[in-house]
Structures are given as structure tokens and as C-alpha cells.
Amino acid sequence: MKKSVVFVIDVLKGFLEKGNLADHRIQKIVPIIKEILNHNPNIFFVCDAHSTNDLEMTQYPIHCLKDTEESKVVEKLNIFVKQDNSNVIYKNTTNSFFHIDKSIYSEYDEFIIVGCCTDICILQFCLTLKVWLNKENIDKKIIVYDNAVETFHNENHNGDMMHKYALELMKNAGIEIKTWE
Template sequence: MSDIDNNELRAETKEQGRAAFFRRIDNNILEMIAHLSGLESMKISQFDKKRTALVVIDVVNGFVREGAMKSERIEEIVSPVLNTIEAFRNNSMKIIAFADCHSENSSELTHFPKHCLADTSESEIIDEIKNAGGYILINKNSVNGFFAPDFKKFMNENPDIDTYVVCGDCTDICVMNFCLTLKAYYDQQNKPSEIIVPIDSVETYDDCATHNGDLMNIVALEMMNTAGIKIINSVEDN
């Protein structure tokens, strides 16, 4: 067999391998969609009020209404997030609202566009949630609110809380980073915990070139599920 024939055979084999890889990916995505589509909701009465807190991540103007990182997709979760906040508030349960808040020299701004600078409207919680009230505001300077000093303070002051319902944005960035770290924190200490993410109350942005929002949502939710985080459809008030 000539070198040309060998090269053609290798190229054909490589192409077949690539095609098989994408077929597997397609099948896996369909299986993930089927799994996520069949999840049930939870009623607020199913939670222990004294042991459960709601965490709302980055529902701020800079991701919802204005600036370089705003997304219409995030706007779509405002209503279900408000419903979840209302359910927790009506039952006198604790609520945390994380807000992305950066200085001009924040290291995060070397790999994300400038966004949510301190003392600007971008770093403020959206008006609908402000008006609802009843939450503890925690500013954060990274994609992982777990490391915000005020969250550590909250955990120290509320040692009985071991169940967290997490909503907000972005599913595959700040939500996933926080949930995975929080779950790992409890696992490291062999402490029981439940981290819960309602699908109707999380979302991510869309960038056709590099970041397909639908795909990133699916993959992030399944990654969290694999790590022991409970994915549900929604939280319903009674």
C-alpha cells in the first residue's frame, strides 16, 4: 500500500471516529434532556423551615438589565425567582442574595468583560427583588459566592442550616461553582446536607460563537446532579 493510500486510510478512520464521537454526544444530550424533563417539583412544606435557606445568585442589573454581560435569557427567570422568594418569605425562612460586585482592578475582569463595578447600578439587585425585601445581601468578587467572607459569617451564625435551595445565574458559572463547593464542604466533614437547584429558576447567557446557553444549562445541571446536588423542576408555595 502506498503512502498516499495509508494517508487516505488514516484520514478516513479519523473522520469515522469523529462522526462516532458526535453521535455519542447527541445521544447523551438527548438522554440528559429526557432526565431533566421528567423531574418533579417540591412544595415549600417539604422543607424544614429552621434548616433551610434560599440562595439567590446574581440577579443583578448587570446580568439582567444593562451592561456588557446582560442577557435576555436571565430576564426570563425573574418571575419564578420572585415566586420562590415569596414562598420562603411567607414561611419566615432565611434568604441570601449574592450580588456580583467588582473593583476596577478585580482579577476576574482579566477574563470577563468589565461588569458589575462597585457603586454602580450594575452591581445592584434588580428592583423587583429589592422591593420584595426580606433577604441578606452578600457582595462577592468572584464566580464563587462560597468564598465571600459574609457567607462564611452566615454559615457560622446559622450552624443548623444544612439545606440550601439555589437559584439565579449563571447556571454553568456562579450557580454551579457555588453549589459544587458548598456540597464538597459538607462532604469533606462527613456532614449531611442537601443542595437543591430548581430548573425554572436558573439560567445562563447565550453566545452563538462560544457559549450555547441551552447546552451549557443541560451540561451544568447534569454535572451538579452527578455531584449529589438535587435538581428539581421548581419550588411551589402551598
């Protein structure tokens, strides 16, 4: 039997509720993520926790500073965060891969990725994980549920188009794209 793990990427108040990079349209994925988590006991939350000195702050507006409201998991998913925070991984870059202990990749047979943003943090993590698995000659599934990932929309960033393109890039790289039903 396959042992799956769910990585919940950046489902934080700073991306869904308030802050320089918040977009309420991303909130629509929360009920679906909650359902996915109800079916999977192995869960890690990977969360932005920046300092103002992080190089990423030169590319994006200040967001999700460590120990602020913005860097907290949204309330509706908080029930899945362990009391000791042992299933929370903090990151200061857009690519979660480099912040996750490699032993976690060995422990599971299947990786389910949900969260935001489809075309930034989700895309970078999935592609890097896939390339690493290929490099190590490890045949494991990476699954992204298209209705459990989302990205922001503004005048310079067409959210629907970027979401679609990111999913297509991942699919072309051998990542399974499914719809949670």
C-alpha cells in the first residue's frame, strides 16, 4: 500500500486574507484542501516566514514576515497543524524543496501538493522535486489537484492564464494533474 504525504504550500493569511500579496480568490481552494487533509493523515504545512532582509523581498512586496499574522496558516486548516508545530516547515524562498529534509522524500511513496501559488511556489517545488527524483532514479508519484491550487490575479498577472500554464508545465514534466472529487 502506498504511503502518501500532503504538502500544503503557503495557505497562509498573508496570501488569502490580508497583506501585500493577499488575493481572496485563493480562498476557494480551502474547503477542497480541508477535504483532502481529512483523507490523508500525513501532512506538512510549508509556510513563508520571511525577514525584511530576505533577497526575495527585492522581487516581491514585503509579505508573510516571520511571527506575524500573515505567516500563519488560515484558521480553517489550523486543526491539521500539530500542537507542537512538528508538521510545519518554514521557508524564506519560493521553492519549498530546499527547506524540506530529504529524509521526508524517502519516507513516502506519493506526494500530494496543494496550496498557492500555482505558477510560483507550487510549480517550483513540483518541478524541482520531480527533477530530484529523476536524478536519484526514484519512481514516485507527484500529484497536484487542479482545484486545490490557485494563484493571484492583478493587472500584471492574469491568474487564470498563469494557473492553466503552470498546470500544463507540470503535466508535461510527468506530474499527475487531477481534480479532487
